Amino acid sequence: MGETLSTPFDLVLGRKTYDIFAAHWPHAPEEEGAKTFNDARKHVASRSHPTLEWKNSILIVGDAANGIAALKEEDGPELQVHGSGNLIQTLLRHNLVDLYHLWVFPLVVGSGKRLFADGTIPAGLQLVDSQVSTTGVVMGTYEPAGEIVTGSFALE
Amino acid sequence: MKKLIVNSFLTLDGVMQAPGGPGEDESGGFSYGGWSVNYWDERMGDGRNAEHTVRPCARSEDL
Numbered sequence: 001m002g003e004t005l006s007t008p009f010d011l012v013l014g015r016k017t018y019d020i021f022a023a024h025w026p027h028a029p030e031e032e033g034a035k036t037f038n039d040a041r042k043h044v045a046s047r048s049h050p051t052l053e054w055k056n057s058i059l060i061v062g063d064a065a066n067g068i069a070a071l072k073e074e075d076g077p078e079l080q081v082h083g084s085g086n087l088i089q090t091l092l093r094h095n096l097v098d099l100y101h102l103w104v105f106p107l108v109v110g111s112g113k114r115l116f117a118d119g120t121i122p123a124g125l126q127l128v129d130s131q132v133s134t135t136g137v138v139m140g141t142y143e144p145a146g147e148i149v150t151g152s153f154a155l156e
Numbered sequence: 157m158k159k160l161i162v163n164s165f166l167t168l169d170g171v172m173q174a175p176g177g178p179g180e181d182e183s184g185g186f187s188y189g190g191w192s193v194n195y196w197d198e199r200m201g202d203g204r205n206a207e208h209t210v211r212p213c214a215r216s217e218d219l
Contacts, residue, residue: 010158012160016181020180068160071158072157072158072159072160073157073158074158075158076158077158078158078159078160078161079158079159079160079161080161080163081160081161081162081163082163085172085173085181088162088164091160091162096160097160097161097162098159098160098161099159099160099161099162100161100162100163100164101161101162101163101164102164102166103164103165103166103192103200104166104167104168105165105166105167105168105175105191105192105195106168106195107167107168107191108167108168108169109167109169109171109173109186109188109191110169111171111184111186112167112171112172112173112174112184112186112188113171113172113173113181113183113184113186114170114171114172115162115164115166115170115171115172116170131199133195133196133197133199133200134197134198134199135194135195135196135197136195137195137200139200
């Protein structure tokens with residue numbers, strides 16, 4: 001998402017999102033940007049041991065948090081996560097996320113899978129970029145900013 | 157050291173489930189799949205390729 005997709009990147013995907021992407025991109029037209037996705041290295045987290053037929057796909061063997069932490073230590077392009085709601089919970093519990101592109105749409109749905117679900121480590125975030133679409137979507141970029149600092153408005 | 161970047165579409169109440177299409181993820185009885193689709197404009201698509209990530213999901217009902 002954002003400008004980052006025009007730069008080289010690797011993908012880190014949960015199994016469900018991987019399956020959706022793998023069913024689409026190998027057959028998608030070039031003008032949609034298919035080459036970028038097909039050429040990107042895909043690191044896939046899965047508790048089973050699926051056969052990954054989409055080219056440049058690599059199974060994260062063993063514990064996903066350990067595997068992704070090790071990936072981050074290597075040299076190479078940035079790691080992008082799309083969808084992958086279950087995998088993101090693991091990333092959040094292990095403080096592995098360096099940047100968020102969050103697009104907030106003006107509607108409420110009442111229930112459903114949340115990005116920051118129970119178990120997320122409480123943290124402050126710093127807004128480093130923002131734009132608003134003509135349709136009211138607030139497109140924010142956030143970085144982790146350490147522990148939450150509380151205060152009080154009560155008069156001394 | 158590589159940066160890990162999470163890209164997510166959210167409702168105002170923080171839900172990220174199935175923004176791209178009805179067949180994307182109906183788990184838990186979620187019936188609003190495709191909730192992001194009618195908000196897309198040129199600013200979101202042009203030079204920002206986020207639509208690339210929802211387009212596969214919009215077609216995921218074909219899976």
